[in-house]
Amino acid sequence: MIRICVVGLGKMGLSHLSIIRVHPAAQLVGVCDLSKYFLDVLKKASGVATFTDYEKMFAETKPDAVIVAVPSRFHAGVVKAALKHRVHVFCEKPFCLDWGESAKLASEADGAGLVNQIGYHYRFVAAFQEMQKLIELGSIGKISHVLAEAYGPVVLHSKGSTWRTKKEEGGGCLYDYAAHPVNLLNWFFGMPDQVGETVLGQLFSSQTDDEVYSTFRYRNGLSAQLSVNWSDESCRKMTVKVSAWGTLGKICADRQECQVYLRDAANAPAGYGKGWTVRYTTELTQPVWFYLRGEEYSAQLDYFMRCIESGERKNLNSFSSAAETDRVLSMMVEDARSAPQVPRKADVGVNVAARV
């Protein structure tokens, strides 16, 4: 059995706790949060040991592994403490707000031979795994352009404030939403060499961004466009879609399906032919032992547990891969900051009037 504990019981922490508590290889030894209320409810209900200090929890429960789901700006502190105690770490995304810190923690964790994984669950969505496989096989030839999108209905009013709506705490559409398609692009194509034309726009939020647009360029000629908006009420929930155009065809994938168009049957992998082939989540997704909000959430934690057990240390979604995502996000912030300001409408009006 793997002795595991959880730090942070917000939306993601509770979800991870629920999934891991019933994992066949897991023995839950402690949970840590600042809210005494939730801790007392959990302690009363399930008898788990509860803590408000994670250092104390690591020292007393001597876990093999930890799930870190505190607000993003606290990730680095908790992860550092976990590594000091030689604990395998699964941490929520984004990893650290300062990518340099992410890279440093990545090399520490790798050096210590500990499994280190970040919760970019879209890499465990079967349709995106299929897309990655097809790209790697070169099924659509030389890819020239990619469109990566994410939309959802998170901030629809100019009110409300949590850490997720504050930029300095790692909130906002960039860190919360855009991090996912950026992470998928890095997985498919590696890091971009240039980031340009980045827009971090505000629609309703006063302290962070609600929409994110950017153009990535790669040395091999590939370009990618990112289009993300978390104030889109027309979507029932978060919707991520990636479309890729190649010389031999096209792939569009989202959580439900992977649609593939191939110009020629000669290059087609098994199960694919000339023209459209659509593979649905119902056939692509592998069963999980417990389902909460989507197979991918269970699958990523199961993978984490299996890496610990098997000794696999070159795992998917490693700290170093997440550090690359953090780095691209910071390139986007820098690009948006240094972009020349377009005059606002009122200013344009004044100029026109002056000319007349």
Place this chain on the structure above:
Amino acid sequence: MDKLLFGDNQFFGINHMSEEKARAQAIRFQHTQAILDVLDAAYDEGIRTFMCTTHERVAQICDHVRKNPGRYSEFVFYPGMPYAHKYANAATEEGMLGMLKRLIPAEGILNALFRGGMSLAAKDIDGITTLLIDAEMKMFDGLNTPVIFLQNVVTDLLLGLGITDAFSIFAEHVRKRYGAEPGFITMNLPMLLDMLDKAGIDNPIVCSSINKVGFRMCGGIEAYDEAMRRRKFRAIAMSVLASGAIPPREAVEWVCARPNLQAIVFGASGASNIRSFRKMVDEYWNNKVPANAQLTSA
């Protein structure tokens, strides 16, 4: 319980196979009249039970049924709560407490504050849980709701967390306050049955994905069959078509043969689909292992 229950996923842009289909359905059903037309078609086909979420638009359906008691004298609602995205989005935007404040109805604010305040002080989930149930049930005032379901996101979250008490609190409140039977929707049937035993809920109504390809059946088809053969509960099958992955006839023939199956929930967007599904179920229903099989085989 009727053997065929009508679901509402198709009305609210939920499709587990395709975002494009989901959007087409959302467009098609954006005016409530389009939903009412389909419900009328189902009702006229003899399908009297509407198993629905507590989506805000269901309130308009409730109003319509309340206003036309003659037309809908046998109309039955099986509400399933909570509508989880409402809570998840509110929690992201306003935090956990902000979410509770937003979703507790203003009308009962004194009562709410009293019970909510008490429950926070007593560190007890009872008060806050019953408060949320009452908030979700408001739209069904005066309507027939003989079974009230806990939606799978919440059922399975509580199951994973091991909060046994929450199940008995839900069951007791639903029975006492609404004279209804508690029902539970889950993607983890065998595991949930153990939990409901522990919570002391006898012969529970449990709705879960049951389909020929094993889609979202955690524990696997064999474990589900075994549970249906041996355990004392009333099984409702959902996702029988696995979002279209199985041809309807094949899907219905297979699901109707499951031991002790009590009912099937299905969704359809038009009269002809409703009729053909009902006919198929009528055709295969008698093939299933009879409801008292566990008693005779024991």
